[in-house]
Each structure stands twice: as C-alpha cells, then as structure tokens.
Amino acid sequence: MAAVGSRAGLDTISMCTEGQDGLVYMQGCGQGEGVGVQKKLNAGTEWSADGNLLSFPRSSGVDLPYRSPESVEMDEIMAAMVLTSLSCSPVVQSPPQRDLLPGDMECCGGELSDSGSSGYWSWDHGNVSPAPSPSVTEMDRSLGQLTDEGLHMELDQAACEEPEARRCKSMSRGAYRCLWPGCGKVLTSRVGMKRHIRILHLGGGSEQSRREEDFYYTEVSSEDEETAPPSPAPSFSSGTWTSCSSTQSQSTPGPQDAPVQSSTLSQSAPSSVWQIHTEHLYQACAPIQVTVSPGSPTFCSWTPSGDVQQKPQIPAFRSRSVSVGEQWLQRNSAPTRSQTMSASPSRGHCSFRKGRGEAKKCRKVYGVERRDQWCTACRWKKACQRFPD
Template sequence: MAGLGAMQTEPGRKKGSVVRRCIQDQNTNIQIYRQSSGLGEMWHANSEQTHTLLFLQSSSVEVPYRSHESVEMDEIMAAMVLTSLSCSPVIQSPTQRDPLPCGPVDMECGGGELSDSGSSGCWSWEHGSVSPVLSPSVTEADSSMGQLSDERVNMELDLEARDELETRRFKNWSRGAYKCLWPGCAKVLTSRVGMKRHIRVLHLGGPEHSHREEDFYYTEVSSQEEEPMPISIPSLSFINGPWGTCSSAPSQLTSRETPPSSTTLSQSAPSSVWQIHKEHLYQACVPIEPTVSPDSPSSCDWTSSGLQLRPQTSVPRIRSVSVGEQCLQRETDPTRSHSVCSSPSRGHCANRKGRGEAKKCRKVYGVERRNDWCTACRWKKACQRFPD
C-alpha cells in the first residue's frame, strides 16, 4: 500500500447513512470507492478516459454494523487492485479529498486541541503511556487486528522491502543528490529545485499546491552510509492512515476508552527516540505542531495529530529530520497517532493516568530533600526517575 492514498469514512454504521470509502491514486487517476449503507456491497468499476473508478456500492438496506472482516477485506482488495493498476501509487492530493470526510459530530474530537502546551505533550508520552482517547478508525483497526492484520502486515512489509530496495539502489549516489521520499517513487535528482518541481508536479498535483510542502517529500542523499531511511513507512498503510484517524463517523462501535495496543507503540518506536526518554525527556521533545485547522474539529487524539496534523493532506510527511524533529515526527506518524492525539484542553478528563505503584521522588526522598528529586518531580511533572 505504499503510497496508496486513501481517505475514508467509517463504514456504514450509521443507520441510513451513506458511507463512502475512497482510495485514490492521483497519478493514475484511479479511484476506488465503496459506497454502502448497509448490507452487501459490490465492486463497481467505472472508467472514463483516464479515470478508473471502482465502486463498491451496496443496497440501501439498514444494517447497523458490518463485520470488521468484511470492511478490512474491502480495503485489502481495494489496495490490491490499486497496486496492480498502478506501479507508482501516490497519495491523493489535498484538493481531491472526499468532500465529506468526516461527520459533523466529529467536533467532539476537537482537532484544535491538538496543540499541547509546552512540554506536556512529551510528558504524556512518557512510560509508553497512551492517550485513552482513540480515534474511531484506529480503534476499528485495532479491534480487527485479528487475522487480517497479518495480511496487512505482510503487505506492508512487502512494500517496505521494495522501498528499501529502491533506497539501496541509490545508495551509491554521490553527494548533493535529492531523493524523493514519496512512497513508491524514490526518484533521485541532483538539484533541489528539480526535486521540488518533481514532487510538486507529480505528487502534489501541480504548482498550485506548492506551499513548501515539497520539503516534506524529499531528502538529501548526502553520503552513502548515512542515507536516511524513510521513516514510518508502515504509516502509509491506508488502514491506519491519517485520513482515517480523527475524521470518522461519530457513532463508534468501540468505545473510545479502548486502550491502544501499547506493544505496537513501543515496538515501532525507533529505539533512538526512546533513548531520549531519560530523565530530561521533557526537555528534548518538541511539542506537537498545532497546525490543525480550526474547522477540523476532529480530534481525538491524533490523535496525534498528525493525525489531523494537516487535515488537508492525508499524507504522512516523510522527511529527513534532525534528531529534534524525530520526536515531532513520531507524533505525526499515523501509525502511532492514536497514542498522541489526546485532547489536552478537554479538561483533565481522560488521559489522566491512574497513580502508578512506583515510588516517586517525593516518596523516596521526602519533601525535605526536594533537591534530590528529579527535575520532573520538582516541577510537579511526571516523574522521570521512577517511571511507572
């Protein structure tokens, strides 16, 4: 699914509502839709000129829920079709998104609240804690992790491997080369301008989209040994993609309290990043970039944002980053997004952790020896020395 742009709304869970899923390849103008409001669906293929439309349309019978399996199946099938139809999958451009990506009720997600104040964002990350609030789609994906997840993983690995091959192919590139990080592209150009143009024209859908966004999609290939690996390739999984995170239908199957799989989080997190989470992590982390558009209330926990980092672009930004940026990037990585997008300003509500068993500085040293406390404790922040 690398580079497979997809935007989707929740499967038909709402009575009588028409839910649409759209997986679109911008380059080849291929769109796969599934439209359903209930029972079974059909693939609907429609092609006109350069456009190929695949529709999944269902009869309009009211069925409250559809099994996760069927939903996943559709997505997988769609992905396969797309993959086979297009050798250079591209993520759709912002302007081509489905006009009704999220239901009005998504307000609840409070996208604007993505921004975390100061270092608090990082704090909440400590100890692998995860935000309790799940974005609907993520929840769905998690809950259906069963059998299909394996297939999905395989697909991802497959594409990852392919991407790696591509990457390796250019490893011998000399200094000053710029490699396109667009999923499935891996084009290498020697001029930055050329690369930008390449990205703008080929991937972003034309010059009109050139708001410096190109920077996100290429990296400089400086030397052989330190070729930056495209981070978060798995994030391109259209299933966990940002398009599905915060902007899903309101009526959820799963409760928002469902804890995200922490294992996923810890396993996928780059070790280097986690190493930062030592005593002064809160000083190392960069707060989430609050670029959430005010009119996209969905929130969640972007879920991290990223999720919703840029509602306009459903593409996880990949870009060569500095160490400092890794933190940010991690948060913007959709695959982990569900752990980030807590809505901080929503009172203390949900993401307040229960008190852990571990003794904290306060207990260990006592108030008298406050100077011995870790910095965090002194600041009344989550203890770094004795994490839960």
C-alpha cells in the first residue's frame, strides 16, 4: 500500500513528493492558509473543497505512526491473531499478547520468546535446515485455521532477517503432535505446540509447565501427519509415553511386540511352568502315592529329580506277581538301578512311610539265605527296585 508510506505522524505536510510508483504523495498541509494543497492523483482519494483530506479509503493507517511496511503487515497479522485467539480460546488471552510483543519477535523470533530466560529449548537450534518461509497468503490462511500455527508463521516471518531465525523457520516444516491423552492435536510449529500444551494442558505458563512441555508432544514427519492417525511417534518422548500408557494392555500388540512377547513367553514361560509343574508334582507326590499307587517308591523318588517328563512313561501300576517282577528284572539292568539309587536321597521330601505293599520283595523271594541275590536296594534296606509296588 503505497498510500501508507507517508509520515502520518506529522501534523502538517509541508511538501509533496512523488513516489517512484508515479503516485503523488500528499503531505499534510495543516491548517495554514495559503498553503497549496496538492491532490494525489489517484483513484480512491477524495478531497474536500478546502483541500483537507476527507477520506482515504485506500489507506487504513493514515494516523498510524511511521512504520515500515513489514511492521504494518505484522500489525495486521497480529491483530488478526489476537482476534483469532480471543475467539477461539479464552484461555489464551494473556499469553499470546505477551508473545505478540514486537520486541520479542524482533529479537530472536518465536523460539527465544518461548524459551524465555530458561533456555530449555536451546537445543532446537541445533536440528535445523534451511527451508523457505511461508508467504503472507499462507500466513493468512494459517491464521484462520490454527492460532498457534499462525503465531509461529508470524514469528518466522518476523525473524527472517536473521540467519538464526531462518533455522527457526525451517523447523516449522516438521509437524508436532500433542501427546496429551485425548488431544492428539497436530501443529506445524514447535512453539505453537509448546504453547498449546502449556496453556491448554499444563494450565499456565509457569516454569514447571514449561519444563514439561516437551514430554507431551512429539515430532512427526509431514507424511506421517497426513496419513497416520494420532498415535505416538518413534521418538524419545513418545516412547516414554507409550511405555507409560496402557496402550499395550488395552490394545492388541503390534506386529513388533507380538513376537517379542511370544518369544519371551516361549523362553521364560516353559521354565516357569515347568518349575511350577515340578513343584506341584512334588507337593502332590504324597496323595498320588497314597491314592493311586500305594507303595510305589519309584514314583516318588524320581519326582524330585526333575525328570518329570519321563515319569508318565513308567507304568504307574505293575503286576505284583513274581513273574512280572522277574520280567522287570530282565528288562532293567544295572544302570537303571544306579540311577534310581542316585535319586533316592531326594526321597527325604516324601518323608511319609508308605504302607507295606503286597508285592513280594527280594527278601521274601530269595530269603535271607540268598541275600546276595537281592537287589541292591533290598540289600541296603532301601526300597526294592526289583519288585516295586
């Protein structure tokens, strides 16, 4: 707007100038008489009979103090921002006004104004890359959509004069998703996201809330933002959040989690189950012995040895006839006896004394006279292995 380029702060216009655009710029003539009034020969300008300016439709800042065109544009943007902020969220009345101070913007851009004196977000400057800044039209569109985003755009535009500010602009290309439960809002600016979290979720601009802002948003790529629904992104904060949340408990495990869990179970569960099973068998040793196979020392003696898997293979019931015992004697050789003997000391857990079985033992079969023919257990006064019950 070329018409705004005059120094409206002056009470009088002493001269007229002609701009480079061919327009004649009117400088205030004041109340002095005899002063010639020159008209600006441009459409939309009306002059009164005495030469005073009656209206100046093309200019909205006639009475504004001198400002650069950039500042005027920023004023408009800020005004729109304030109005938008007030209309959208009554909570953000105070902070946006604070952040909209020209001094903040012209100093270091939005990043510095947001970080304030704490400097917690200083690391943001290290992860940037050059990127084009949004145009004014884009900013205007953004203003109508997202207040926070518009703020950031505005701040970026204000900081475009400095190299460091360009880095701030480049960060606006990334998207930031709010991880606050039930929110999932996605903003294109880190500052806006921080402000969003601080104001809407953390409930204020305290120092503590500023520190916690970073934990409630995550950076997502533009592709992810377009396609992916609100979900934690693979970042540190998101990982922490995911781990703390009940996502795994309430939803089906993902493709990556399922194998991990299954593998974990496949490795740990069998041992645990085996241990429990062993313990249960061990504890159930007595009733099984009493009710199912009374007088069977083998079953109980082998249980604590840990070879539970093989136990069912051993016949729980054996014929108590001597012939079967002889067959068992033929089938079983010395190693079997030694194995049983090695496990026999563990029978101390089954401290109960079984009732006397009906099966004949080596003593009865061979007699004391033929003690050398007894099985080792019988000779040692142990449970007979040749004719177990």
